[in-house]
Amino acid sequence: MRNIPFGRPIIGDEERSAVLEVLSGTQFVHGPLAKKFETDFSGFIGGGYAHTVASCTAGLHLAYVYLGIGPGDEVIVPAQTHVATAHSVEYTGARPVFVDVDATTGNIDIDGIEAAISPRTKAISVVHYLGLPVDMDRVNVLARKHDLFVVEDAALALGARYKGVHAGLIGDVGSFSFYPVKHITTAEGGMFTTRHAEVAAKVARLKAFGYDKMVGERVVPGLYDVDLLGYNYRMNEIEAAIGVQQLKRVGGFLTKRAENDAALRKALEDIDEVKCLAAGGGDFEHAHYCLVAVLDDAVADKRYDIINGLRDLGVGTSVYYPGPVPHLKYYRDKYDLGRVQYPNAARISNHSIALSVGPHLDEEDMIYVGRMLKQVLGAIK
Numbered sequence: 001m002r003n004i005p006f007g008r009p010i011i012g013d014e015e016r017s018a019v020l021e022v023l024s025g026t027q028f029v030h031g032p033l034a035k036k037f038e039t040d041f042s043g044f045i046g047g048g049y050a051h052t053v054a055s056c057t058a059g060l061h062l063a064y065v066y067l068g069i070g071p072g073d074e075v076i077v078p079a080q081t082h083v084a085t086a087h088s089v090e091y092t093g094a095r096p097v098f099v100d101v102d103a104t105t106g107n108i109d110i111d112g113i114e115a116a117i118s119p120r121t122k123a124i125s126v127v128h129y130l131g132l133p134v135d136m137d138r139v140n141v142l143a144r145k146h147d148l149f150v151v152e153d154a155a156l157a158l159g160a161r162y163k164g165v166h167a168g169l170i171g172d173v174g175s176f177s178f179y180p181v182k183h184i185t186t187a188e189g190g191m192f193t194t195r196h197a198e199v200a201a202k203v204a205r206l207k208a209f210g211y212d213k214m215v216g217e218r219v220v221p222g223l224y225d226v227d228l229l230g231y232n233y234r235m236n237e238i239e240a241a242i243g244v245q246q247l248k249r250v251g252g253f254l255t256k257r258a259e260n261d262a263a264l265r266k267a268l269e270d271i272d273e274v275k276c277l278a279a280g281g282g283d284f285e286h287a288h289y290c291l292v293a294v295l296d297d298a299v300a301d302k303r304y305d306i307i308n309g310l311r312d313l314g315v316g317t318s319v320y321y322p323g324p325v326p327h328l329k330y331y332r333d334k335y336d337l338g339r340v341q342y343p344n345a346a347r348i349s350n351h352s353i354a355l356s357v358g359p360h361l362d363e364e365d366m367i368y369v370g371r372m373l374k375q376v377l378g379a380i381k
């Protein structure tokens with residue numbers, strides 16, 4: 001029997017000694033490693049401005065703080081995503097307005113965006129679902145037409161490109177996650193990106209209390225003024241040290257993910273009871289976070305039996321995500337969304353199994369997962 005965990009961070013001696021080196025010194029924040037990680041990251045994504053932040057969620061929140069939105073304002077949010085996409089709007093007092101997703105990609109339904117825009121709308125947030133880029137030309141056209149800001153939740157989109165442009169630089173701003181099982185990790189952490197210099201300059205201060213002068217720019221140490229209600233959303237040097245090393249591995253990670261994704265799709269090809277979400281390609285360069293197998297109606301109500309069957313055969317799985325965000329209790333109760341239907345998001349949430357294509361796995365593992373899924377499906381019928 002194979003052991004196939006859904007996610008596992010890949011940490012080597014390089015990361016371990018980089019952390020020890022930070023701990024052997026005295027500079028734990030405001031140091032050179034966060035700067036280096038930012039420079040290397042913008043090099044990898046091909047330009048723009050990058051700022052380390054405490055998490056992807058912190059980066060998304062800063063986008064809305066930058067915009068100055070609050071009660072009475074609205075932001076379009078896809079129904080099928082991590083709750084952070086909506087929470088980051090909710091923190092400001094503005095209202096997330098949920099739009100269903102496309103059944104074949106899991107990405108926000110762009111016709112649905114247009115229908116949801118109101119005079120109160122201030123921004124559109126998109127999620128490159130599990131690493132598959134959204135059709136951003138269409139989103140940007142809508143945004144220009146209605147004078148809206150475009151926020152990319154790029155938590156799972158490191159390596160995703162749309163028409164050759166990396167996620168996080170296609171809309172106005174983006175935010176990446178370095179949570180342990182994402183494409184690369186810093187334990188906790190994120191990267192805020194933007195193609196606008198003025199947004200980058202303000203967010204750099206918003207993530208650090210709103211200081212007018214950063215450490216290093218101060219004429220007298222400790223002397224500064226504060227002209228913004230900033231947060232403490234910085235990344236520390238220990239995390240940044242891990243990030244610098246992880247980023248060196250990202251090319252290899254992405255190649256492995258693409259190979260695993262292709263191998264797993266092939267292994268699932270002749271299983272009639274499952275259909276995979278879109279594979280990307282062409283203008284839509286997929287970052288292959290994981291592969292979502294949507295179960296046929298005939299077996300969908302056996303999902304937990306299938307998940308448990310796979311687990312007993314050593315195959316770890318996950319669910320992306322546990323339900324449409326508007327149907328999670330907080331949003332369901334606050335905005336009375338229980339009866340509003342998001343059929344495509346609900347189908348992906350409730351009828352699918354997420355299978356790993358992570359770089360800790362190889363082609364043999366993918367063939368094994370395909371065989372085990374067949375075996376489990378055969379047994380439950």
Ligand SMILES: *Cc1c(COP(=O)(O)O)cnc(C)c1O
Binds near residue numbers: 081084085153156179
């Ligand atoms: C993981 C995830 C987040 C949250 O990232 P953190 O770094 O943990 O804040 C946000 N959005 C999506 C789509 C995610 O998958």
